[in-house]
Amino acid sequence: MTIETQEQNGITNITIKDEMTIYTALEQKNELAPHLKTDHELHINLSEVSEIDSAGLQILLFLKHEATTKNIDLSLLNHSQSVVEVLELLNLTAHFGDPIIISADWKSS
Amino acid sequence: MSELDAALETFAQEAEELLTEMEDSLLILEDTPDDSETINSVFRAMHTIKGSSGLFGFNLIVAFTHEAETILDQVRNGERSIDASLISTLLSCKDHTIKLLEFCFESPDADLPEDLQQTGDILIEQLTGQAKQEQLAVTTGTTEIENEGGDLSADNWLISLDFQQDALRNGMDPLSFIRYLKTLGEIKQILTSTPDLPSGNDMDPESCYLQFKILFKSDADKQTIEEVFEFASDDCDIKILPPDSQVEHYLNLLNTQTEEHVSLLGEMLIEAGAITKNDIDKALDAQSKQDPEQNEPAKPLGEILVEQQVIQQPVVEEALKKQEKTRQKVATESSYIRVDSNKLGQLINLVGELVISGAAMNLMVERHGLADVEEVATSMNTLVSDIRDTALELRMVQIGETFSRFRRVVRDVSKELSKDIELTISGGESELDKTVVEKINDPLTHLIRNSLDHGIESPEQRVQAGKPATGNISLNAFHESGHIVIQIIDDGAGLDSEKIVAKAINNGLITSAEEMSQQEIFNLIFEAGLSTKQQASSLSGRGVGMDVVKRNIEALRGSVNIDSIAGQGTTITIHLPLTLAIIDGFMVKTEHERYIIPLSMVEECVEMDAQEYEIDEIQHYVNLRGEVMPYLRLGDYFQNRKSHSKTGRESLVVVRFGQTKAGFVVDELLGEHQTVIKPLGKVFQSLKGITGATVLGDGNVALILDVQGLIRHATKNKQRIPSQLTSVA
Numbered sequence: 001m002t003i004e005t006q007e008q009n010g011i012t013n014i015t016i017k018d019e020m021t022i023y024t025a026l027e028q029k030n031e032l033a034p035h036l037k038t039d040h041e042l043h044i045n046l047s048e049v050s051e052i053d054s055a056g057l058q059i060l061l062f063l064k065h066e067a068t069t070k071n072i073d074l075s076l077l078n079h080s081q082s083v084v085e086v087l088e089l090l091n092l093t094a095h096f097g098d099p100i101i102i103s104a105d106w107k108s109s
Numbered sequence: 110m111s112e113l114d115a116a117l118e119t120f121a122q123e124a125e126e127l128l129t130e131m132e133d134s135l136l137i138l139e140d141t142p143d144d145s146e147t148i149n150s151v152f153r154a155m156h157t158i159k160g161s162s163g164l165f166g167f168n169l170i171v172a173f174t175h176e177a178e179t180i181l182d183q184v185r186n187g188e189r190s191i192d193a194s195l196i197s198t199l200l201s202c203k204d205h206t207i208k209l210l211e212f213c214f215e216s217p218d219a220d221l222p223e224d225l226q227q228t229g230d231i232l233i234e235q236l237t238g239q240a241k242q243e244q245l246a247v248t249t250g251t252t253e254i255e256n257e258g259g260d261l262s263a264d265n266w267l268i269s270l271d272f273q274q275d276a277l278r279n280g281m282d283p284l285s286f287i288r289y290l291k292t293l294g295e296i297k298q299i300l301t302s303t304p305d306l307p308s309g310n311d312m313d314p315e316s317c318y319l320q321f322k323i324l325f326k327s328d329a330d331k332q333t334i335e336e337v338f339e340f341a342s343d344d345c346d347i348k349i350l351p352p353d354s355q356v357e358h359y360l361n362l363l364n365t366q367t368e369e370h371v372s373l374l375g376e377m378l379i380e381a382g383a384i385t386k387n388d389i390d391k392a393l394d395a396q397s398k399q400d401p402e403q404n405e406p407a408k409p410l411g412e413i414l415v416e417q418q419v420i421q422q423p424v425v426e427e428a429l430k431k432q433e434k435t436r437q438k439v440a441t442e443s444s445y446i447r448v449d450s451n452k453l454g455q456l457i458n459l460v461g462e463l464v465i466s467g468a469a470m471n472l473m474v475e476r477h478g479l480a481d482v483e484e485v486a487t488s489m490n491t492l493v494s495d496i497r498d499t500a501l502e503l504r505m506v507q508i509g510e511t512f513s514r515f516r517r518v519v520r521d522v523s524k525e526l527s528k529d530i531e532l533t534i535s536g537g538e539s540e541l542d543k544t545v546v547e548k549i550n551d552p553l554t555h556l557i558r559n560s561l562d563h564g565i566e567s568p569e570q571r572v573q574a575g576k577p578a579t580g581n582i583s584l585n586a587f588h589e590s591g592h593i594v595i596q597i598i599d600d601g602a603g604l605d606s607e608k609i610v611a612k613a614i615n616n617g618l619i620t621s622a623e624e625m626s627q628q629e630i631f632n633l634i635f636e637a638g639l640s641t642k643q644q645a646s647s648l649s650g651r652g653v654g655m656d657v658v659k660r661n662i663e664a665l666r667g668s669v670n671i672d673s674i675a676g677q678g679t680t681i682t683i684h685l686p687l688t689l690a691i692i693d694g695f696m697v698k699t700e701h702e703r704y705i706i707p708l709s710m711v712e713e714c715v716e717m718d719a720q721e722y723e724i725d726e727i728q729h730y731v732n733l734r735g736e737v738m739p740y741l742r743l744g745d746y747f748q749n750r751k752s753h754s755k756t757g758r759e760s761l762v763v764v765r766f767g768q769t770k771a772g773f774v775v776d777e778l779l780g781e782h783q784t785v786i787k788p789l790g791k792v793f794q795s796l797k798g799i800t801g802a803t804v805l806g807d808g809n810v811a812l813i814l815d816v817q818g819l820i821r822h823a824t825k826n827k828q829r830i831p832s833q834l835t836s837v838a
Contacts (some may be wrong), residue, residue: 022277022315027316028772029314033310052280053282053284054277054283054284054317055277055315057284057319061301061306065303065308066309069308090321091298
C-alpha cells in the first residue's frame, strides 16, 4: 500500500508514499477518510509525495475541512518540495497553518 | 485531423502572419522609430507567439520569445530607445523564431540542435547586452504578495475561475493553468476556496471543487489572458475583470474607433479589448435564455455584461454612446473566410467543365434549331460566364503583399553591399491570380537582387556620376489589356550593350550584333550563360538565373523585356496573364482548323482588302489607316500552306501585345468563345506559337495562340526580309 499508518498515544501517523494525483486520488481518499476519528490527533507526513496535482490538493483540502468541522487536530508534516510549490502557488500555506520547512534552494530546481 | 493538429495548424498560420507583420513593422520603425502603434504591433507579435507556444508546450520558443518580449516591453515603455542595430537584431530574432517554430513543428519533443541554440544565445546576448541569465522564467517571489495589500484593483486584473466538477475527469489540471498564467505577469494575490466541498462520503476525489480568485498584474490584453484558459473554457466558469486603470484606456480606444460603420456593442467592446469573444458569447447565451413568459423586454447586452462581472459600467456606457453616434453611417462590414486553395482550384476546374458542357449544349441547340430552347440556353450561358468570372475572382489577390516582402530583401542586400537603396512601391492594389502570384515571387526576387547588385552603383560612384547617393528601385504594377504588367525600375548604371555583345559573341550566342536592335541586345542577358558583371558576388553574377527567370515567366504565358539607358537606369517589364485557367477567347478558322486568340488581345477585325489597306504581299505589311504593321497568315504558319486559292473573303484580326501590334489573316471569324485552357502535354511544349488547347463543345480541339510569340515571329520576318526571300516560299 502506498499509505503507511501507525497509531501511537492517540496520534495517528500517516505517511503518504506516492504521488497525489488524479490517478491515485480515489484510492487515497478512501484510505484516508476512515482515519478522521474524533479521538485521534492526525499527523500526515508528506515527505514522500513526489508529485501533487489539483486532485491531490483537493484531498488535502478535504481532510483539512473535515478535520476542522469534526474538531480533529490535523497537521501536515515534512512537506515535500512539490507540495510546497503548490501550496505557495495557491497561497494556501496559511490555510493549513502548518509550519513548512523551505530548503534554501527549492525555487531554483 | 485531430483537434490538436488543427489547433497547431492555426497556430502555425497565425505565427507566420504575426511574424510577417512584425517584419513590416520593424521596417517601418527604421523610418519612424517613435511610432508607438508600430512598436506595439512588434511587441504583440512576440507576445502572442510566446503565449500560444506555451499552450502547446513549446518551451524553447517561450524561452526565446520571452527575451525579445522583455526588450520590446522596455522599448514600449520608453526605457530603451530603438535604433538601427536593435532593429537588425530584432529582424534576426524574427528569422530565428521562424526556425524555432519549424523545428518545434517537425520534432516537438527533440532537443534543440546546437546551431539553433547558439544563434538563440547570441541573439539574446545582443538583445540584453549581457549573457543569458539562468532561469529567467523563475517563478515570482512570494514576498511581494504580502507587501502589496493596498490598491489591489487599481491595476490588477481580477480573474475568477470556477471549475466544474468534471474538470479533472476531462483531463484538466487547474494548477497548470495558474502556473502558465504566471508566465504572463505576476500573481499578486490568489485565493483558493472550495465552498461546494461535500463532506464525508459525498466527496468524490475525482470531481473538482476548486475555485480561485486571482489578482493578476500584467500588461497582457484581455484576449491573451483569456487564451490561457482557452482549453479549460468548457469545464470552467471564467470571469476576467479588467483593472480599473484599464477602463480609461478602453474609453480612449472606443473614442478613436472609426465611424465608418455601425458595429454591434459587443464588437466595439471586443475591438477595444475590454472584453473577449467568449464573454460576449456567454452574455448572448444568457440573454437568449431569459424567460419569455416574463413579458419583459430582453435585458440589454451591456447590462448582462456588467452583471456577469466581465466589464465595468462606464465602459459599456461609453461604447453605447459611441455606437449611437456612428449609427447613421451605415456600411456593410466586409468579412472574410479562410478557404483551402485546393478547394478553390477544384471549383475552378468544375467551372471549366461547366463552360465546356455549356458550349456543347449550345451546339446542340443550334444544330436542332430549337428556338424556344435557345432563349433558355442564352440566359444560362450568361449565368455560366458570371459564375466563371466570380470563381476566378475568388483567386485574385493583390500583388501588394508580394511587393512589400521585397522591402526586407532590399534592406538586407543593400546593407550587405554597403549601398544605400530605397524601394518605392506603386500599384500594389493590382490584382492577379493567386497561382500566378506564387509563381512570380522567385523570378521577381531574382530580378530585384540583380538590380540591387549590378544595377545600382555604390554611393561614391553615384555621387561621381552626379546622381543622389541613395539609389532607388521602384516596383510598379498595372493592368493592361487582360495582362498585369510588373515593372522593376532602377536608377542605376544601366546596361552596357557593348559588354553584352562582346560576351555574347565570346560565348557563341551570336556571331555579330549588326542586325540587332538595342532592345534585342539587352534581352540577350536572359539567355543562358551570360553575365556581364566581372566579379561574381554572393548574390548574382554567375550567369545562372536570368535564363531561368525568363523560362519561369514564359511558363506563366508571360514575357519579360528589358530596357536601359546607359548611366540612367534599367527598366525590366514583365507581362503576365491575369489567370491561368479560363479566358475569354476569340475563335477564328482557317483551312478548316479552329484557333483561339485571347479576346483581351484582339484590337479589331477588318476585311483583308488589298486595295484599301495597301497590303504588301511580299514583305507582309499592312497599312491600316496609316498604321503600318506586319501580318501573318495563320494558314501559312501552322499548316504550311503553299498556295492561296483566294476564292473566299479573308479577314484580318488585329492583335496587340504591349506596344506592338500585328495582324493575323484568317478565313473565317467565329466569334467570342469561353475558353478553358488545357495545358499541352510535354511532347508539344516546344511548339512555337501555341500556348495551350481547349476542348470545344463538339469535342474537337482548338489551339490557343501564343499571340506574343506570333507577333515576335511576324516582326522578325519583317526585319529579315532580304535573307528570307530565299528560304521561305
